[in-house]
Amino acid sequence: MSLLSVRNLRIELSTRAGVAPVIDDLSFDLAAGEAISFVGESGCGKSMTALGLMGLLPQGIGRIAGGSITFDGEELTTASEARLRALRGNDISMIFQEPMTSLNPVYTVGEQIAEVLREHQNLSRRAAWAMAAELLDAVRIPNASRRVSDYPFQMSGGQRQRVMIAMALACKPKILIADEPTTALDVTVQAQIFDLLRDLRRDIGSSIILITHDMGAVAEMADRVIVMYAGRKAELGPVDTIIERPRHPYTKGLISCVPHILSPLTDARADLTEVPGIVPPLGAFGADACLFASRCAHVTDQCTAARPKLQIFGSQHEAECWHAEEL
Numbered sequence: 225m226s227l228l229s230v231r232n233l234r235i236e237l238s239t240r241a242g243v244a245p246v247i248d249d250l251s252f253d254l255a256a257g258e259a260i261s262f263v264g265e266s267g268c269g270k271s272m273t274a275l276g277l278m279g280l281l282p283q284g285i286g287r288i289a290g291g292s293i294t295f296d297g298e299e300l301t302t303a304s305e306a307r308l309r310a311l312r313g314n315d316i317s318m319i320f321q322e323p324m325t326s327l328n329p330v331y332t333v334g335e336q337i338a339e340v341l342r343e344h345q346n347l348s349r350r351a352a353w354a355m356a357a358e359l360l361d362a363v364r365i366p367n368a369s370r371r372v373s374d375y376p377f378q379m380s381g382g383q384r385q386r387v388m389i390a391m392a393l394a395c396k397p398k399i400l401i402a403d404e405p406t407t408a409l410d411v412t413v414q415a416q417i418f419d420l421l422r423d424l425r426r427d428i429g430s431s432i433i434l435i436t437h438d439m440g441a442v443a444e445m446a447d448r449v450i451v452m453y454a455g456r457k458a459e460l461g462p463v464d465t466i467i468e469r470p471r472h473p474y475t476k477g478l479i480s481c482v483p484h485i486l487s488p489l490t491d492a493r494a495d496l497t498e499v500p501g502i503v504p505p506l507g508a509f510g511a512d513a514c515l516f517a518s519r520c521a522h523v524t525d526q527c528t529a530a531r532p533k534l535q536i537f538g539s540q541h542e543a544e545c546w547h548a549e550e551l
Contacts, residue, residue, distance in 0.1 A: 225297070226253035227398060227431055228277075233291035235269075235276045237506070238284075245289070245510040246272045248455045254399070259425060259432040261446035261463075263439060263478065267503045269455040270435045271321070274401050277433075278318055279308035296398065314344040317392035318401040322408075323384035327376040333360070333387045334372035340394045359390040363420060382413035389420065396428050403435045418445055440482045443467060448540070451475045454504055454515035461541035471535070471543035471551050473520050474499065514546065522547045 235247035247269050254260055262270040275281050276288060279300065293300040295316065300308070312318075320326040328336060337359055338352035347355065353372070361368035363386040376384055385405060392400055402421065406414040418441070425432055434445050442449050442463060449466050451459040451474060459472040470476045477499035501519035508515065514527040526546050535548045545551070 226294075227256045227296060228254040229292070229294040230277075231292045231294075233273075233276065233293065234289045235272055235281065235286060236289040237272075237282075237286050239506060241507045244506045246286075246455050246506065247276065248510055250291070250457055252450055252457070252460060254431050254433065256398070257425070257429050257431055258448070259434060259446045260448045260450065261434040261436060261442045262450050262452055263436055263442050264452035264458075264474075265437055265499075265503050267454075267506075268452040270437075270452050271403055272455075273452070274318060274403050274433065274435055277401065278312055278316060279303070279305075280312075310344075313340050313392075313397075314395045315397055316399045316401070317395070317397040319385075319388045319392050319403060319405050321404040323381070323388045324376060326388060327384060329376055332373050332375055333379070337372075337387070337391050337394055340391055344395045355394070356390075359394055360387070362393075362424075363387075363390045364416075365390075382409055382416070385409065385413075385417060386420070389417075389424070393424060393428065393430070397430055399433065400425075400430045401433045401435070404437070405434075406441070414441075421445065438482070439467075439478050451478065455509045456515065456544060458516070458545070459541075459543040461537075465538075465541050469541075471537060471541065471548040472516075472545045473522055473547075473551065474516050475543075476551070477519075522551070 231251050233247055233250040234245055236243050237246050250273065262273060264270055277293060281287060288301050327333065334353055334356040337356035341347045341352040341355050342349065357369050357372045360372055365371050365383055365386050379387065406417050409417065421432065424430065434441070436442060446463050448461060449463050450457055451472060453474050459466060459470065459475045466475060467479060470479060480497045483496055499519060504515055512531050513529065514532050517523045517527040532544045532546045534542055534544050536542050
């Protein structure tokens with residue numbers, strides 16, 4: 225039984241031009257202890273998927289219009305707000321993209337971590353504060369017993385991201401969603417954050433959903449990958465399989481942008497290419513056609529006439545492309 229099962233999920237946003245499906249017919253499973261990654265350009269629906277799973281869609285603008293989200297056997301799309309609040313931060317936690325805007329600037333980092341512990345673990349104020357210091361030490365912030373009294377502005381970007389990780393892991397969640405956890409961090413700090421997430425996954429046993437635009441991070445962190453494009457699942461499969469034998473031209477394009485995952489037997493500089501064009505506007509999402517057609521070198525009349533059917537390769541590899549077999 226999967227820890228998380230998503231079936232035919234559709235998320236809609238209300239815009240000035242009308243209602244648009246930002247997530248269109250998304251299905252996937254997440255096993256206990258597994259790391260799965262969502263990858264794609266900005267605007268492809270990765271973060272919106274995470275917000276849908278957390279029950280944090282913008283009120284009055286976003287809604288789950290169809291499908292099912294089952295966590296540990298419990299249906300979340302019909303759960304009450306009180307039940308979702310009980311799950312958030314306790315069983316399902318999220319590391320947001322920008323810690324400076326996610327942390328409250330007028331409270332110390334210790335107070336913010338302790339609040340999570342008091343809310344979900346019923347700890348006393350003193351016990352929660354002591355645990356906050358232990359968590360900062362666990363995420364490798366030096367002098368944790370002193371830094372627990374610091375405010376967010378007194379910390380570097382990498383340290384603030386570690387605070388966010390400490391907060392997310394305070395209750396040892398079953399699922400940790402990391403939304404671009406290394407955005408705006410230098411390469412050295414990025415590597416440290418990924419090392420930290422790997423260690424915590426091993427020690428706590430949490431499943432991880434990593435959201436990123438970097439195929440290099442996917443190759444480093446995930447067991448399986450879901451390639452998202454214009455709100456749809458373009459391809460899903462084990463990371464090694466996807467990198468070695470991609471079945472969707474968009475996936476091939478993403479891989480060709482990352483030099484260190486190209487074959488070491490080739491000249492990486494010669495192999496590097498870019499994906500031409502841009503993601504279509506939100507108003508085009510949901511069209512009964514391949515939304516990647518305008519950027520694809522393999523496009524045919526069939527691609528612009530109908531939405532591609534999902535094609536299965538083996539037991540775990542699938543792609544939504546009319547030309548997946550020949551690719």
